[in-house]
Amino acid sequence: MSTHPVVDLPVPLLISPEGGIEGRSRRYEKFLGDMAGVYHDEAAWQASVAARGADELIYWVDDHRYQDGVDGPGALIIGTSTLLPGRYGSEFAVTRGHLHAIADRAELYYCLSGRGVMLLETIDGQSEAVELTPGKAVNVPGHWIHRSVNTGDEPFVTLFCYAADAGQDYALIADAGGMKSLVVADGDGDGWKLTPNPDHTGYRPS
């Protein structure tokens, strides 16, 4: 008799276009006070904390994964990211951003609602921005640092999918003084452009 691996039972997931997954494994939330050092205009962020409170929710993530290790290294994490709108000086609201700890791991982002940009950079200084509105997606290649940016005035919601073993390196961006480019307002309304971040010191791979 052959032996078979223990497997997880597939479960239905219900994904809201406003973000959130019925059937999720976990939810995590980030608050205004968690974003120290993220925005170039530190005074603008401080003023927001004073006005709105450090406990104000700014983004939240639901995700689904099977029990670690049960279904082997090929497992995927599926989730929704909901980034609320905001401005800190001229800079739009962002997630912290990361490079995968296993750097070659790609990631799908598919826009469910709202309007935003996926800001992408490489260790050696390439910078790209992909605009996302409902129905648009980006297959983030391996080796690209990436961050969501909400350039609209509604929550920016994406469905994501990546290898469960990928992990996240958040320190890389902090250690470089932030990402190389900033996504800032350009004119009135939803206009945006990239500008160089004067605090950026270059990435130092760990």
Add this chain to the structure above:
Amino acid sequence: MSTHPVVDLPVPLLISPEGGIEGRSRRYEKFLGDMAGVYHDEAAWQASVAARGADELIYWVDDHRYQDGVDGPGALIIGTSTLLPGRYGSEFAVTRGHLHAIADRAELYYCLSGRGVMLLETIDGQSEAVELTPGKAVNVPGHWIHRSVNTGDEPFVTLFCYAADAGQDYALIADAGGMKSLVVADGDGDGWKLTPNPDHTGYRPS
């Protein structure tokens, strides 16, 4: 000076709720004549071929992948699957189905439009069905053979995402006389149920 991997440039993808990707790497199509041996009711399939022609399109897939190997083993394939409605005797239209050649590789299916079922089976005889309508998804765990089934009367469209190294084993199902369960009509309208496939001889892992 440190060396960095050659990376692919991220590109925008536009995903249609009716299926199809602007920015795709490829499209492949399956026709009625390609489905010999797939349906339990061989006579019903033969009658369909006679009536509609072997060249009638029955499903098509667009997908996006970066250039093979450039971004490492962590690459993802993102695509849409569009399965047209149909009935062969009491059995609903299906895709061929597969186990990943690297069996532990999971796969996301997220329903964009239509109505269907993801039929899932393990080598050792477990059988599950997950109903999919727009907004519903399933994170297909590793080690599950899976097939899309259109239980509605419109195209059944899913967005999928899986590891580029996963591969597909299609012969496993054919060699077993088809999947263990059939998805058949249950009453009028969109009702469906699982019934045992009398042709199924058990899976023989290669």
